[in-house]
Amino acid sequence: MKKLFKFLSVLAIWISVWYIIARIVNAEYLIPYPHIVIKTLGQLALTGDFWHACLSSLFGVLCGIIIGTVFGVIIAVLSSISEYSDSLLSPLVAIIKATPVASFILLALIFLKKGYVPTFVSALIVIPITSKNVQTGIQNTDKNLLEAARVFNMNKRTRLKYIYLPSVLPHFASAMITSIGMAWKAGIAAEVICSPHNTIGYFLYRTKIYFDTPALFAWTLCVIVLSFIIEKIVGQLLKRVKNES
């Protein structure tokens, strides 16, 4: 109960701040009032296009996250095989991590069809974080346990399941939680630049052309809410997996 009260009071304060700022600026095309934005979002939610866009964007970014996770894990495993493979792969990962998202988006636009760019970009966000974390997890596996495994002649599969996996899982989980929010943001940014039809980014871009600032805020709010939802769901899933292992 106390938590709910705290949440509501904080929300109330920040919405009041927003309201005050909107009042001072007094121009709907710059800072619309909170209630106008909520109303616009409500109107959007009644349209089929809105839900179609949410699903399209979610699907695109989710695919990217899955692809990125798979590649991240593969890179982590390969890097853990030998010093050399680590030296070979780590510059690649470092470059991917350091390159600005916008550069990826513009580059990908040249090679890929605009519908695939958000997926590609989301994957690229996830790869460095996942590979780094999983690699750390692998490296930090208890050496004593591995020694014991060797002594008891455990086969690869048993070793993987009972020693490596529990060690890597917490690192993997934190990688997922960190990268999902970022991947979602980057995916939407890619959509805004590429404008693939009927995605959130497409409609977000349109609000600029139409000078429809309330709609811009409304779509942005939608992205924020979806971000929270995704993170919550993935968080719960990971907790479940952690408890089962």
Add this chain to the structure above:
Amino acid sequence: MKTKKLIAVIIAIIMLVGVFTACKNVDDPEQPSGIVDDTEEATTEEQTPEIVRVAVLKGPTGMQMSYLMHEVNSGTTTYKNNYSFVVESAPDVVNSAILSGEVDIAAIPSNAAAALFNKTNGKIKIIATNTLNVLQLLTNDATITSFADLEGKTIIASGEGTTAQYVLEKILTENGLVIGETVNIEYIAEHSESVTRAMNGTADIVVLPEPFATQLLSADIGYNIGIDLNLAIDAARLNIIMGVYVVRTEFLEKYPTAVENFLEDGLGSHTFLTSSVDVVATYIEESDIMPAAVAAKAIPNIRFRFETGEKMKELCDGMFDMLFVINPQSIGGALPTADIYYTN
């Protein structure tokens, strides 16, 4: 401990509010308000503005003003207004510049003018038209000479969501084609990208606005005007205004004479453009809009039209009516009221 936290939150809020108010003040010295009329009426004697800042684009609008810009920059003619010109590449920059008060007069797309007027409750007004149609249909396929030849083909176009899209689609439907069925349009994000696609052979039929159309023609890689869209528009009796000049209403109310001067000078620049193509072409190159040779070829293809007053209202109304039917959001959701026009 708890009081410290509370104080921190309060300071944070104050800072946030302060930052926003400060930013607003820097951008716009006068507080913006939904109401157009100021509480203090203009004084009986009108002041002259220190400087009249005009923004145009690296395209037909810049071309139309290039004579004026040349005369001002070289000091050959003295004008009643003290002009300062800026030539921008991106329409968005110009739109935000006129909104924030960085410039006083700007050349913007016609639908943007209507949308801005609606969304800002009248902070800008249209004072003159600058171009009718600026699109051209180019192709490297010599068999395409009429709209019937377009059946089953894919057109590469750019400017989705802008007048470029609506005008193209209107022309096609007026000539019996059904978008998505008898003809396909693929939209590219940037005009320059369309040119690139044409250059590397992945676009046989392209619809481009000037100056990109002439850019492609001048590249001399086998593209020619397949169908003259200007003639097509005439034949279908369509009323197309793609670009207009707008002024900040605040500026107009303070300095109506300065705006009148601009209309006079602008007309002069336009007249010179259409009468002395080669000379103006050099001025166009001077303003860094495009090379003189390209400009000289482009000018005859562009329908420049500098209209003011009632004629401007008639032309723009026709365009807005058409856009309202196609996509009301493109003009801000509703037809702009008559006071979008400055008809003195």
